[in-house]
Amino acid sequence: MLAALVLACAPASLRAQDDDSGDGLRQPERLTVGASSSDQFAGQLAPDGRRVYLVSNRAIANEVMALDPATGSMRRVFDEGAETTWPRVSPDGRRLLYVSFRDRAHGQLCVRDLPEATRRRCLDAPGEA
Numbered sequence: 855m856l857a858a859l860v861l862a863c864a865p866a867s868l869r870a871q872d873d874d875s876g877d878g879l880r881q882p883e884r885l886t887v888g889a890s891s892s893d894q895f896a897g898q899l900a901p902d903g904r905r906v907y908l909v910s911n912r913a914i915a916n917e918v919m920a921l922d923p924a925t926g927s928m929r930r931v932f933d934e935g936a937e938t939t940w941p942r943v944s945p946d947g948r949r950l951l952y953v954s955f956r957d958r959a960h961g962q963l964c965v966r967d968l969p970e971a972t973r974r975r976c977l978d979a980p981g982e983a
Contacts, residue, residue: 894919894928900943907931907941907950918952932971943968953983 897908906921910928918941921928931941936956943950950968953961954976961983964976977983 894921896940897921898941898943899923901945901947907943909939909941918950932966932974958983 892910892912894908894910894912897906899906904922904924906923908919908921909916910919911917913930916937916939917934918931918938919928920931931950934954934956936954938955939953939961941950941952948968950966950971952964952966954964955961957976962976963983964974966975967973
């Protein structure tokens with residue numbers, strides 16, 4: 855939602871011309887729906903424009919979800935068995951980088967292949983994610 859708000863407040867010169875309503879402002883458009891007790895954040899649009907990968911806490915823990923902007927449907931991408939955050943899609947849309955807290959309390963960078971997201975590979979270097 856913050857990204858939509860930032861875009862709405864950006865000068866018209868930073869947006870496409872067809873977004874300009876004449877006053878230089880654009881109303882934010884809500885893409886996610888659900889119970890008011892959950893949040894959706896840290897989203898990124900996939901290169902093909904067909905999915906937004908984001909974090910949701912609708913099941914108590916933060917999990918990576920995929921949102922279809924056309925239908926509003928959302929699904930969990932994978933079950934990490936722990937908190938996850940900051941999903942980032944590769945430029946070719948074939949991999950998803952994220953921070954996992956499954957094995958390290960300070961976080962660990964992990965990658966999964968899309969669309970199935972079954973194979974998990976994590977950076978083994980010491981330090982924080």
